Amino acid sequence: MQNELNKPDHLVVVNSLEKRYTKGGAPVFSDISFSIDHGEIVCMIGHSGCGKSTILNILAGLESASSGQVSINGHTIRGPGLDRGVVFQGHALMPWLTVEQNVAMAIRARHPGMQRGDVKNMTEHYLGLVSLKEAMHKRPSELSGGMRQRVGIARAFSTTPELLLMDEPFGALDALTRGVIQDELLNICAQTHQTVFMITHDIDEAILLADRLLLMSSGPNAHIAEVVQNPLPKERSRAEIHHKKGYSDLRNHIMDFLVQKLNLKKPENN
């Protein structure tokens, strides 16, 4: 079905993904199907080893599925592409380049013909969004872990990807820094209507950031056991979210899922 912009309704459609590492063995996961709408933030939560990173890497085009397809804007993906930006837990910055150069390099890759001055302006704009303009001439080794991760986020946003993929992007950060960056991420997403697929182990982070949560059963043969729509309004704020009606119920629901339903068997006819 097409909308008025003649684009598919869903930005991303994931259809029946399955991954096997050993021939004849049980798949790590199977029958993974979901969609992501334009501007939506979808979080996947599940225990270690159920295949979350593998699914994200397949969406990034860095890994291939044993079967199934992923399409973005109606086109089946066949490898990595500039339509997708990835933020990993380890920021993966180039250590010999400054903060500015790390971001500018990504912008030039996305816009090969862009004038030098425009690249500079765009670099400063995205570093400004993560409050790092002051540090633009520093090298990654001179930054804290949180600052490096913010450079990684600025770099990913600066390429204006159709889809931003984040694999536990704040996992290595202390709670305070994590909170600050979560706020920054929410602000940027509100400004840019960025579509995001994200993996996290942190329930509070998922409730704060996600419009929809995909709860994975444990592997092998993991599957999406439940899809939960976040009932809290889209304008969520870290300072107030725990006072909102519905917050505790949602948190308890996800916690119960993770604690009690660890070994959900895949339904026979699903």
Ligand SMILES: Nc1ncnc2c1ncn2[C@@H]1O[C@H](COP(=O)(O)OP(=O)(O)OP(=O)(O)O)[C@@H](O)[C@H]1O
């Ligand atoms: N290259 C590989 N070869 C064989 N098995 C692999 C390979 N990569 C991942 N696996 C297995 O696939 C399963 C899923 O791994 P994956 O990293 O996707 O899980 P995850 O849910 O992201 O885990 P975590 O939350 O710990 O990061 C694991 O059992 C892992 O051992």
